[in-house]
Structures are given as structure tokens and as C-alpha cells.
Amino acid sequence: MSRVLIIDDNYDMLSMLKMILERQGKHEVIACTNGQEGLEAAFKETPEVALVDVMMPGMSGYDVVKRLRADPRTERMGVIILTARGQNVDRDAALAAGADEHMTKPANVEDLLKRIDELLNRDKAKAQATNVMIVPVMSVKGGVGVTTLAINLANVLQQVAPTVLLDLAPAIGQCAFFLGMRPEKHWGHFLENRNTPIPSLVQKHPAGLQTLFAPLLPGQTSWLNADAAAAILAQLTGMARFVVVDMPPLLDPTVQTILAQAQRILLVSGDDALAIQVTRATLQALQEWKERLLVIRNAVAPGPRPPAEAIQKVLRVPLAVDIAYDPAQVTVAAKGLPLAAVQPKTPLVLGVKRIAQLLLAR
Ligand SMILES: Nc1ncnc2c1ncn2[C@@H]1O[C@H](COP(=O)(O)OP(=O)(O)OP(=O)(O)O)[C@@H](O)[C@H]1O
Ligand SMILES: [Mg+2]
Numbered sequence: 001m002s003r004v005l006i007i008d009d010n011y012d013m014l015s016m017l018k019m020i021l022e023r024q025g026k027h028e029v030i031a032c033t034n035g036q037e038g039l040e041a042a043f044k045e046t047p048e049v050a051l052v053d054v055m056m057p058g059m060s061g062y063d064v065v066k067r068l069r070a071d072p073r074t075e076r077m078g079v080i081i082l083t084a085r086g087q088n089v090d091r092d093a094a095l096a097a098g099a100d101e102h103m104t105k106p107a108n109v110e111d112l113l114k115r116i117d118e119l120l121n122r123d124k125a126k127a128q129a130t131n132v133m134i135v136p137v138m139s140v141k142g143g144v145g146v147t148t149l150a151i152n153l154a155n156v157l158q159q160v161a162p163t164v165l166l167d168l169a170p171a172i173g174q175c176a177f178f179l180g181m182r183p184e185k186h187w188g189h190f191l192e193n194r195n196t197p198i199p200s201l202v203q204k205h206p207a208g209l210q211t212l213f214a215p216l217l218p219g220q221t222s223w224l225n226a227d228a229a230a231a232i233l234a235q236l237t238g239m240a241r242f243v244v245v246d247m248p249p250l251l252d253p254t255v256q257t258i259l260a261q262a263q264r265i266l267l268v269s270g271d272d273a274l275a276i277q278v279t280r281a282t283l284q285a286l287q288e289w290k291e292r293l294l295v296i297r298n299a300v301a302p303g304p305r306p307p308a309e310a311i312q313k314v315l316r317v318p319l320a321v322d323i324a325y326d327p328a329q330v331t332v333a334a335k336g337l338p339l340a341a342v343q344p345k346t347p348l349v350l351g352v353k354r355i356a357q358l359l360l361a362r
Helices: 010-021 035-045 061-070 088-097 109-129 144-159 174-178 188-192 228-235 252-259 271-283 289-291 310-317 327-333 347-360
Strands: 002-007 027-032 049-052 078-085 101-104 133-136 163-167 210-211 241-246 265-269 292-297 322-324
Touching: 002 109, 010 027, 010 109, 027 035, 027 241, 035 049, 049 061, 049 241, 061 078, 061 088, 061 271, 078 088, 078 109, 088 101, 101 109, 101 163, 133 144, 133 252, 144 163, 144 174, 144 241, 144 265, 144 292, 163 174, 163 228, 188 228, 228 241, 228 252, 228 327, 252 271, 265 271, 271 292, 271 310, 289 292, 292 310, 292 347, 322 347
Parallel strands: 002 027, 002 049, 049 078, 078 101, 133 241, 133 265, 163 210, 163 241, 265 292, 292 322
Antiparallel strands: none
């Protein structure tokens, strides 16, 4: 579902466009009748596309577009000027103000929907062209080392290019704990005020790792919805080449939104029968993205393990990386340091480096 902002002082035009766009069920419309209101909505809700009329009392559509382009929250938004003024000079003025498209009223409905789709796809293509890689690390079972792997992977990738770790795990502050940090700033602040720029909420660990933490106490802030998650990701991809996400143990719409944007998905499994069963069920649920999935086996406790072949047979997919129990992790976790930052050659870190190689090999 994408959000489209329409700014037009003509009520009939506004409700007609709203109806046309919402009819397909693909778009959600934010309707505003003047430039000022439209700008406020744009900054607050950061919709993907805006349709802007030109002649409006107060602020003209051109001025609205200029202001959208001047603000970091909306500078990359798709903007269509939709106006009764159809001369070449009008088109030039619209493009000069910063619009992506100029269309004349009455617009052909199919044409309008097509242009909106093109703008939405352009954003996705841009993200791919800039080569930002979103890497969710997940397990529906939990307790199998998701946070540990996410932290260490982010630490290893950070050596290659700017990386941000995004903590979306249930609000108990696991990432902050393992990093020995207090999550003073977190994405809960963004939920309270959508104007808060996400980069201002990212905290840096002394070892260099940048993290956007989760709010600490459950119930303090409402859980992220899919829209907010997409908005957070969009801003994070503007500041890093890799975004590693410590995912919640769920397959809800928020999780689906993130998975849909991911280039690779790391599915972490444990060794015991329940963990393997859950991994198998998750693989089935994520069929749609099977090309992007990398299955990792990790041991969080010492002791004998079933052979990799046996697990691969049950899962019917190869284990991309198999990580052994690593006693060094236990000592370092209590010190608030990513193992990769202090002991680069232990089994856990070597496994994480192998994951990084697989990601970079794409
Ligand atoms: N390969 C490993 N060797 C030794 N200890 C490990 C290993 N991987 C993780 N651990 C330890 O296992 C415990 C659980 O790991 P972690 O918290 O990362 O799991 P999780 O999947 O994120 O759990 P949750 O579902 O609670 O978020 C931690 O104490 C961590 O230090
Ligand atoms: Mg965790």
C-alpha cells in the first residue's frame, strides 16, 4: 500500500481523485485543500507521491513543490503537478520548481495511475541502483542467536562500508544490552513525532557500530506498523550501504514489509527438534522469497549436535553457514562488546565473516 498526497483547492476534484486512487486498493490518499496544510501532511506522513494543483489561494503549487524539494524528509518524494494549465511554459515552470511530472486536467485516469506507479517503481529502482542492502536476521522461534549474529554481522560489514544496525526485536533492549549502551534515543521517538529525522536517533558504539535502538520497555510505545517501518528503512538506506535488522520473531505485516525490501534474508535455526521444525515451517511461509533466503545454523549451548546433512535433509535446503558454539561469546557479551570487534578469529566471528562474504558476493 502506498500513500499519495493530493493537494487541490477544488473539493470536487479532490474527492474524485481520492475515489479513483483508492478504488484499486493499492493507494491510500491524504487529501489537503491548500499548500500549507499539504506541506504539513507531507513532512509528517512522508507519503511516497504527491499530486499538486498549481493555482490555489495562499501558496501556489510551484511553491509547494519547491518547499518539498528543499526538505530532507520529502526531497526524494515523487511529485506530479496536475493542473489546468497545459502550455509548454507551464510544463517548464513545473519541472523548474522540481516536479517529476506535469499533467493537465482533466487527466486520463489510466495515464495518471500509470505515472504514479512509475514514480513508485523508480524509488525502488533507485534504492537498488545505489546498492543499499537491507539484511534482516530472523528466527520465528527466538533464542537462537539472532541478536548476536545481527550485531556481529553489522560490525563486520561496517569495516567494508557504512552500516546501521536496526533493532526491531521485542522491546527489551537486547541489542543495547549486548553493546553495553543505554538506548536513550530510539525509534519510539519517531513514532511519537514523525518529523524526527531518523539519522538523529542513531547512536554510535565506541567500536564504531551505528545502531537505531528499540524503545526499552514493552508498552511504552506502540509497536511499529508496516508504514512506520518502511519510513524508517527509507531514511536509514539514505545513510548507509548496509542495514542489518534484528527482527522480531513474527511474520506480521511489519515483518513482511521489511522482508519485501530485503536483498538477502538470514534465517537462523538452532539444533533441537523444535527449532528445526520452526525453521522448516518458516521456510514454507517465506516461499515467495526463497531465492533471497540464507539458512544459518547456530549453537547457543555447548554439546553434541546433529550432523549438518541430517538437518539439510529435513529442511530441504542447504545450510549457507554453520556456526559452532563459541565460548568467547559468553565472556564478551557481558562486557558490552561485539565479539567481532575484539576477537576476529573465533568460530562465531569466522561464521559471521562467511555470511558477509556471501552477501558481498552478490
Ligand atoms: N555461537 C554462539 N556461541 C555461544 N553463545 C552464543 C552463540 N550465539 C549466541 N550465543 C549466546 O546465546 C544467547 C542467546 O543469543 P541471542 O540473544 O543473540 O539470541 P536471540 O535469537 O536474539 O534471542 P531472543 O529471541 O531472545 O531475541 C546469548 O547469551 C548469546 O550470547
Ligand atoms: Mg534477540
